[in-house]
Amino acid sequence: MAISYSGLSAFHAVAEAQSFTGAARTRNVSQPTLSAQVRGLEDAYGVRLFDRAGRQVKLTPLGQSLFVITARLFAAEDEAQSLLAGSRTLQRGHLRIAADSATHVMSTLARMRERYPGLTFSLTIGNSSEVVDQIMDFAADVAITARANSDPRIHSIKLRSDDLIAFVSDQHELARHEHLPIEAFAGQDIVLRERGSITREVFENRLSVAGIKPANLLEVQSREAVREAVAFGFGIGVVFASEFRPEAGLKRIVITGAEFDVGEYVVCRAERQRLPLVRSFFETVQDL
Template sequence: MDWDKLRIFHAVAEAGSFTHAGETLNLSQSAVSRQISSLEESLNVALFHRHARGLILTEQGELLYRTAHEVFSKLAMAEAQLGESKDRPKGQLKVTATQAFGSAWLTPGLVEFVELYPDVEVDLLLEDRELDLSMREADVAIRMQPPRQPELIQRHLLTMHTYVYAAPNYLKRHGIPKTPEDLDGHRIIVFGEDQRPPVPEIDWLMRSGVRKDRPRRPVLKVNSVYAIRRAVQSGMGLASLPEFMATDSQNLVRILPELQGPRIDAYFVYPEELRNSKRIQVFRDFLLRKVAEGKMQG
């Protein structure tokens, strides 16, 4: 079986279309389509059902995809292990985290790490979607909930809390809510449940103290916690924010101090195959030490 065609098939199965796979592979849509057709002819089976909205794997395609995914996953892990230095941490370390957590919490704390380990090249991938660690989309993930895949190792990193914040100019115009029920008369900014949120129960403020006969309507939905903070700072309304995004921020006032959102537990996650990776070990221990010292808090 042709490895190049198999690699293209795997990319198409992951992307669900020739066009998107071509963008990933830096190939034209027609070139990708020709390679898939050639693979199907050599195997004498159809691998995809072709529809106007995209591609769906056939039963034979599903079988080939599962096998190819496992093979490429093991090859990626072998590549990572072969590149690992036995003496000192060295090489690329791809770390993924949510955009808000990675920008506001993780990035500022990396100054000391890159000084301690100059041979480790940190590649920070900030995505609210979960990257596939088994396919080396990243080596390490910091996730806001325990991983579902059993082959991933997890270590609890820290617990974060969310509170309600507003800007002084907003409170001057609209008053300070005294109880959760008072939120009915205020402008609330939310992430929006139609987008996949980076953490569970992100829009808890819409339900806190609400009456069934008076559902709340947000003044703004925006699928970025950073954008929510900016909107609050501008005086547009009030919102729930993680404490680490508000502690050092100007123009933010915590209100309803007795009101606290669901706790968020962050986990340090990596594949079983990279258990002995020196880069991952020193990065994990560095973050745990900083959390214990109180220098990186939630």
């Protein structure tokens, strides 16, 4: 049985919008038409792809698996259209960016907006592991991450190097220091990002290599939460130097006695690096 393209396309639109109404508006068709296309796909195979409760729709387990496939399918279709006709002049188009810090990407987006006013952008912030996953899942076109990657499916260039630094509340016992050896972290409370964060991974590795054991570790889910926890005296925070913003009540400290240099990389799926939008992003990053 040949699968219905219109049915797949309708399913993907609804799954992406999480709404029949929103998908119909995006595709510029009536909701009954869209509903009929999805129902036709379900009936043809005797399956249920959505659980419907009023205006709310939720993917069934089978629907979730199908959505992974259609995401790849329609990403490839968009790629082909872009390559053949769409954005070669970059007069229009939409670029999806994932980054482990807004600090590392905003200057590039600002430059691209100046050069190509017709482009639109969406930006997702996550830890280094999450942004690579978004590239692999076709949820983002390009990403900036501190995680070096040797996967042959990923095209990567090194953007810059950055150093990890510590910072404390100005009431902390270590606030009088400009520099601290890594040994000074022994027995101290530390505030770090969640697992998957390259900041945490590198810092914990350096402590382990040096045989340093902190007292307590407070795990939080964002850089903003790290800053707030440190400001309220929960311990020593660790961030990239480029991410630290001087403000009242916080003191920056350089860590010595170990290598805290970490690379930052621009990545995309290898087969997508020649797309005009993706290529332009890489070129703009390198220009800056």
